[in-house]
Amino acid sequence: xxxxxxxxxxxxxxxxxxxxxxxxxxxxxxxxxxxxxxxxxxxxxxxxxxxxxxxxxxxxxxxxxxxxxxxxxxxxxxxxxxxxxxxxxxxxxxxxxxxxxxxxxxxxxxxxxxxxxxxxxxxxxxxxxxxxxxxxxxxxxxxxxxxxxxxxxxxxxxxxxxxxxxxxxxxxxxxxxxxxxxxxxxxxxxxxxxxxxxxxxxxxxxxxxxxxxxxxxxxxxxxxxxxxxxxxxxxxxxxxxxxxxxxxxxxxxxxxxxxxxxxxxxxxxxxxxxxxxxxxxxxxxxxxxxxxxxxxxxxxxxxxxxxxxxxxxxxxxxxxxxxxxxxxxxxxxxxxxxxxxxxxxxxxxxxxxxxx
Numbered sequence: 001x002x003x004x005x006x007x008x009x010x011x012x013x014x015x016x017x018x019x020x021x022x023x024x025x026x027x028x029x030x031x032x033x034x035x036x037x038x039x040x041x042x043x044x045x046x047x048x049x050x051x052x053x054x055x056x057x058x059x060x061x062x063x064x065x066x067x068x069x070x071x072x073x074x075x076x077x078x079x080x081x082x083x084x085x086x087x088x089x090x091x092x093x094x095x096x097x098x099x100x101x102x103x104x105x106x107x108x109x110x111x112x113x114x115x116x117x118x119x120x121x122x123x124x125x126x127x128x129x130x131x132x133x134x135x136x137x138x139x140x141x142x143x144x145x146x147x148x149x150x151x152x153x154x155x156x157x158x159x160x161x162x163x164x165x166x167x168x169x170x171x172x173x174x175x176x177x178x179x180x181x182x183x184x185x186x187x188x189x190x191x192x193x194x195x196x197x198x199x200x201x202x203x204x205x206x207x208x209x210x211x212x213x214x215x216x217x218x219x220x221x222x223x224x225x226x227x228x229x230x231x232x233x234x235x236x237x238x239x240x241x242x243x244x245x246x247x248x249x250x251x252x253x254x255x256x257x258x259x260x261x262x263x264x265x266x267x268x269x270x271x272x273x274x275x276x277x278x279x280x281x282x283x284x285x286x287x288x289x290x291x292x293x294x295x296x297x298x299x300x301x302x303x304x305x306x307x308x309x310x311x312x313x314x315x316x317x318x319x320x321x322x323x324x325x326x327x328x329x330x331x332x333x334x335x336x337x338x339x340x341x342x343x344x345x346x347x348x349x350x351x352x353x354x355x356x
Contacts, residue, residue, distance in 0.1 A: 001049055002069040004041045005115060007077040009106035010099075012038065015081055021091040053122050060259050067127045068253050071245040074134040075219035078103070082144035083151055092168050098176040100139050108135060130245060137225060145177070145184050146224035150213060152191055153204045155303045156284060156321055159293055163307040164192040195306045196313075197320035202284070203305065205324045214329045214348065215274045218246035227349050231333075231341075235270070238334045238341070280328035285318040287326055294318065 016028035052058045082099040097105075112131050120126055137143040152162045165188040173180040190208040194200050204212060213222035214229060217239040223229035230241040234251050241247040250269050257263060272278055279287045288294060293302040299317045308314050333341060 001045045001066065002073050003077075004038050005045060006070075006107050006111035007073045007081075008038045009110060010081050010085075010102060011077065014097075014099075014102040014106055015085055018085045018089055018091070021096070022089055049119075050122065053124060056123075057261075059123060061261065061263070063125050063127075064253050064258060066124070067130060067245070068249040070127055071130050071134075071243070072219050072249070074130075074137075075216070075221050075242060075246070078134070078138060078143060079147040079221045082138070083148045086144055086173075087148040087151075087162070092172040094172070094175055099144055100176070103135070103138055133243075141225045141228075142177075142183065143225060145173075145180065147221070149184065149187060149210070150222055150224060152188075152305070153210065153212065155305045156202050156204070156301060156316070157279075157287055157291065157293065157303070159302045161304045161307055161309070164188075164195055164305070191305065197316045201324055202316070202321055205284075211348070212329065214240040214333070215276060216240065216242035216246050217273060218242075218249045218269060220273065226351050229345070229349055231345050238330075240330065240333065274328065274330050276326070276328035277330055279326050280331045282326055283322060284324040284326055285322035288321065289318060 012031045012034055016031040019025075019027040049062070052062060078099075082103075085099045085102070108131070116126055116131075151158075151160070155162060170181055170185055170188075173184075187208060187210060190206075191203055194203045194206055194208075200206055203210075213224055213226070215222045217234075218241055221242060223240055223242040225242065228243050230244055230247045232239060232241070232247055232251065239250070241250070252258070254266050254269055255263070256266065258266075279290075282290075288301055294300065295302060299319070300312075301316045301318070301321070304316060306314065333344070336344060
């Protein structure tokens with residue numbers, strides 16, 4: 001009803017279009033075949049929804065599911081696919097659609113206005129507020145751009161290689177998102193400057209005015225729109241959330257009872273949910289080695305902050321990243337006193353660079 005009806009449009013239609021523009025014709029062939037399956041799934045979901053709405057007792061649960069499903073898909077899919085489309089392309093034609101323009105066409109108009117809103121006639125409350133907030137996060141709060149910066153910051157502990165930005169990239173982003181350079185341009189220039197080993201640490205451990213973010217306990221995407229971060233003590237643990245909706249999902253929706261109705265089969269967001277918590281206090285070289293993100297020579301990292309992969313002198317190795325201790329923001333948050341925690345949260349929401 002949400003994932004396959006709305007967000008597969010950007011995944012299986014918009015992204016293949018971008019792949020073809022960059023010379024990759026295999027991905028469109030595969031993904032367009034998959035999208036034909038989604039049409040059947042959409043039809044099945046719609047009929048099941050109408051059947052469920054025939055019983056008024058189901059309506060509150062369906063409305064709950066619609067709210068958290070919409071928001072979680074926005075948080076996860078828009079973060080990933082938006083970054084791939086915007087920052088993984090070399091097609092910088094000014095008339096090419098930005099991810100925001102694709103989203104408006106494929107999700108806001110095609111799904112929300114033509115599919116979701118008509119369901120109101122069956123008595124279903126539509127989460128208009130969340131749709132508008134998702135649009136605002138993409139167009140005004142820089143959600144995709146914040147995600148791209150986070151992805152690039154974490155290059156050593158991932159398998160991807162994100163190339164440096166060029167003047168053409170800067171020009172395109174400023175054209176599509178006026179004011180982009182003033183907020184993100186300097187950081188990407190620092191990313192370019194720190195691309196090679198020998199004279200500096202990985203960018204995550206350099207002072208470039210960027211604090212490694214807290215991670216949302218619910219959607220698992222970091223709280224990148226910092227002013228919206230919610231911090232609450234849930235199940236005897238201080239947890240951070242990217243938004244009020246993700247907090248509601250954990251504290252209210254995913255519980256054994258909802259609005260007086262037993263919901264014993266709802267999932268629970270428990271355990272070691274944060275990647276950072278599993279590696280708290282470890283040396284970066286040991287983390288990379290434990291993850292297996294090392295090439296066949298036993299020393300060169302798979303992830304690199306550039307694409308000049310034929311020059312061994314420009315490739316980072318385990319020795320280049322050794323000596324940097326990785327800290328979990330959530331572990332540190334739970335170790336703070338109340339006064340320390342309040343000051344830390346206030347500075348984080350204000351966008352200040354504060355100690356982790």
